[in-house]
Amino acid sequence: MALWNTERRSEPQVTLHVPARYLDWATLVAIGAIPALLLVWLIPLPLVLPALSIVSFVIACIAALFAHYSGINRRAPGLTSWNIAAVFTLIWIGAGVIGGPKQIVQLFDQLTMAP
Numbered sequence: 001m002a003l004w005n006t007e008r009r010s011e012p013q014v015t016l017h018v019p020a021r022y023l024d025w026a027t028l029v030a031i032g033a034i035p036a037l038l039l040v041w042l043i044p045l046p047l048v049l050p051a052l053s054i055v056s057f058v059i060a061c062i063a064a065l066f067a068h069y070s071g072i073n074r075r076a077p078g079l080t081s082w083n084i085a086a087v088f089t090l091i092w093i094g095a096g097v098i099g100g101p102k103q104i105v106q107l108f109d110q111l112t113m114a115p
Contacts, residue, residue: 028079032087035059049099050107053092060088 035055043051067081074082 025079028084028087031059031084032091044110046103047107047110049095050104053095053099054107056088056091056095060085060092063088 036052039048039051039055063081063085067085070081072080072082074080
C-alpha cells in the first residue's frame with residue numbers, strides 16, 4: 001500500500017491553466033443542461049424532479065458503462081466519461097432526495113395514462 005501511495009504522489013496534484021479545459025467544462029455543462037431543459041419544457045412542473053432523477057440515472061449508467069468498457073483511466077487529466085458519470089450520479093441522488101415518493105407515484109400515474 002505504501003508503494004502505491006508513493007507512486008501516485010509523484011504526479012502533480014494541481015494542473016496549470018490550459019485553455020482546452022474550459023471546453024471540457026462547457027461540454028459538461030451542455031450535457032447536463034440539455035436534458036434538464038427538455039424535462040422542464042415537456043413535463044409538468046411537479047413531475048420534473050422525479051423525471052430528472054430517472055433520466056440522470058440512465059445517463060450516469062451509460063457514461064459509466066462506456067468508461068468501463070473502453071478502459072478509460074479514472075485519474076486521467078481533463079474531462080472523462082467517469083467525470084460525466086459522477087456528475088449525473090450526483091444529480092440523480094440530489095433530485096431523488098429533493099423529490100419525494102409522492103411525486104414519483106404521480107409521475108408513474110402520468111406515464112400510465114399517456115396514450
